[in-house]
Amino acid sequence: MKVLVVGSGGREHALCWAIAASPLCDQLYCAPGNAGISNEATCVDIPANDMGNLLDFCLSEKIDFVVVGPEDPLCAGLVDQLAEAGIKAFGPSAAAAQLEGSKRFTKELCEDAAIPTARFRSFTNADDAIAYCKAHPLPLVVKADGLAAGKGVTIAETQEQAVAAIQDVFAGRYGVAELVIEEFLVGEEASFFALVDGENILPLASAQDHKRVGDGDTGPNTGGMGAYSPAPIMTDTMTDRVMKEIIEPTVAVLKARGTPYRGVLYAGLMIADAGPKLIEYNVRFGDPECQVLMMRLKSDIVPVLMASCDGMLNHVDLQWHDKTALTVVMATDGYPGAYDKGSEIRGLDALRGMEDVQVFHAGTKGDGDRVLANGGRVLNITALGQTAAAAQARAYEAVAKVDWPQGFYRKDIGWRAV
Ligand code: AMP
Ligand code: GLY
Numbered sequence: 001m002k003v004l005v006v007g008s009g010g011r012e013h014a015l016c017w018a019i020a021a022s023p024l025c026d027q028l029y030c031a032p033g034n035a036g037i038s039n040e041a042t043c044v045d046i047p048a049n050d051m052g053n054l055l056d057f058c059l060s061e062k063i064d065f066v067v068v069g070p071e072d073p074l075c076a077g078l079v080d081q082l083a084e085a086g087i088k089a090f091g092p093s094a095a096a097a098q099l100e101g102s103k104r105f106t107k108e109l110c111e112d113a114a115i116p117t118a119r120f121r122s123f124t125n126a127d128d129a130i131a132y133c134k135a136h137p138l139p140l141v142v143k144a145d146g147l148a149a150g151k152g153v154t155i156a157e158t159q160e161q162a163v164a165a166i167q168d169v170f171a172g173r174y175g176v177a178e179l180v181i182e183e184f185l186v187g188e189e190a191s192f193f194a195l196v197d198g199e200n201i202l203p204l205a206s207a208q209d210h211k212r213v214g215d216g217d218t219g220p221n222t223g224g225m226g227a228y229s230p231a232p233i234m235t236d237t238m239t240d241r242v243m244k245e246i247i248e249p250t251v252a253v254l255k256a257r258g259t260p261y262r263g264v265l266y267a268g269l270m271i272a273d274a275g276p277k278l279i280e281y282n283v284r285f286g287d288p289e290c291q292v293l294m295m296r297l298k299s300d301i302v303p304v305l306m307a308s309c310d311g312m313l314n315h316v317d318l319q320w321h322d323k324t325a326l327t328v329v330m331a332t333d334g335y336p337g338a339y340d341k342g343s344e345i346r347g348l349d350a351l352r353g354m355e356d357v358q359v360f361h362a363g364t365k366g367d368g369d370r371v372l373a374n375g376g377r378v379l380n381i382t383a384l385g386q387t388a389a390a391a392q393a394r395a396y397e398a399v400a401k402v403d404w405p406q407g408f409y410r411k412d413i414g415w416r417a418v
Contacts, residue, residue, distance in 0.1 A: 001027075009377070032044065118270075122181075195264055211225070328380070339376055345371045
């Protein structure tokens with residue numbers, strides 16, 4: 001088969017690494033890819049949101065199967081367009097991808113299906129939103145209603161913060177003119193991943209990321225500074241509850257509406273004494289959670305992803321390495337704020353061939369033999385170990401070999417599991 005992966009981050013590098021190992025894959029392409037991905041796949045210089053050129057490429061190269069990594073092309077309907085052209089693609093339709101694309105869509109679906117989530121109201125003008133905040137106890141959570149790349153969420157402790165966040169949204173900071181205001185949930189955050197084929201649901205191994213930029217889970221939110229799998233917080237009992245109370249009703253409602261969900265469904269959860277509540281849905285693999293899942297996956301991933309497209313997940317039995325995988329994100333100084341691009345990363349050769357270590361590139365660019373930083377999150381140094389402590393030690397041993405003065409990383413990834 002000829003397979004195309006769409007995207008350019010660490011998630012897509014991990015997917016390419018896993019797909020390239022499949023005996024079913026003869027030729028692997030990635031659009032647009034990055035310096036690391038070019039070791040697994042032929043990188044094609046087409047941006048992930050350039051639907052027209054992606055479609056042309058798939059038709060002219062006779063691509064058999066497309067795996068879409070990021071949410072933007074999913075929400076824009078890439079999978080629908082490919083399907084119309086007769087090309088099988090992994091991921092939800094635009095209609096089902098609204099689970100991530102529209103917070104109001106998801107909140108209303110939760111109401112319809114009695115799925116536990118924070119109480120909410122949605123607003124299309126600032127005055128009403130501000131009046132609502134004045135009438136409700138703080139903290140409140142203000143969320144721009146659209147894809148905001150992990151930004152666009154404010155936990156307002158004071159009225160001033162709430163008003164500022166509301167005005168920010170309606171000033172167009174996130175390119176949307178709608179927001180939701182939610183009750184603040186207390187508890188411990190967890191993530192849940194499952195493959196869905198429209199009807200059948202196949203839970204994946206558990207994985208957890210660290211969203212805050214600083215050690216001890218402090219500082220601003222990021223896309224994720226590290227991750228590990230398994231995640232002890234997702235016990236079997238909790239997994240059963242999440243499946244029954246959240247995932248199954250979601251999949252059932254979307255099927256009943258004639259917009260079945262296919263692809264990977266990623267639930268952000270708040271776990272409290274009373275049980276799990278849904279914070280948000282994502283319609284793609286987590287990044288960097290995907291990297292640790294791919295490290296632990298023993299099964300060939302290609303037939304599994306295809307089964308999600310074909311309604312055959314009830315025939316799939318996933319095998320996982322009985323080890324812990326842990327990834328440390330190396331980011332450019334300044335991230336998640338402003339940062340420079342183009343600094344050189346040295347020392348990566350020393351990591352090649354290290355047992356149980358994989359380097360996934362998240363934001364790099366090749367320049368001859370040199371590897372340059374080309375984003376906020378740049379490298380995912382990923383390791384397997386018999387225990388969380390062993391995986392952590394191994395990952396940091398590898399991180400120490402990377403010579404990149406302009407980069408930084410958290411020193412405590414996996415602390416809850418260790
Ligand atoms: P979201 O983009 O909706 O996942 O929000 C980003 C982060 O904001 C989450 O990972 C939580 O840490 C926090 N958050 C969002 N909604 C709530 C809520 N209702 N209560 C408490 N924390 C929240
Ligand atoms: N690691 C969080 C995300 O992928 O949204």
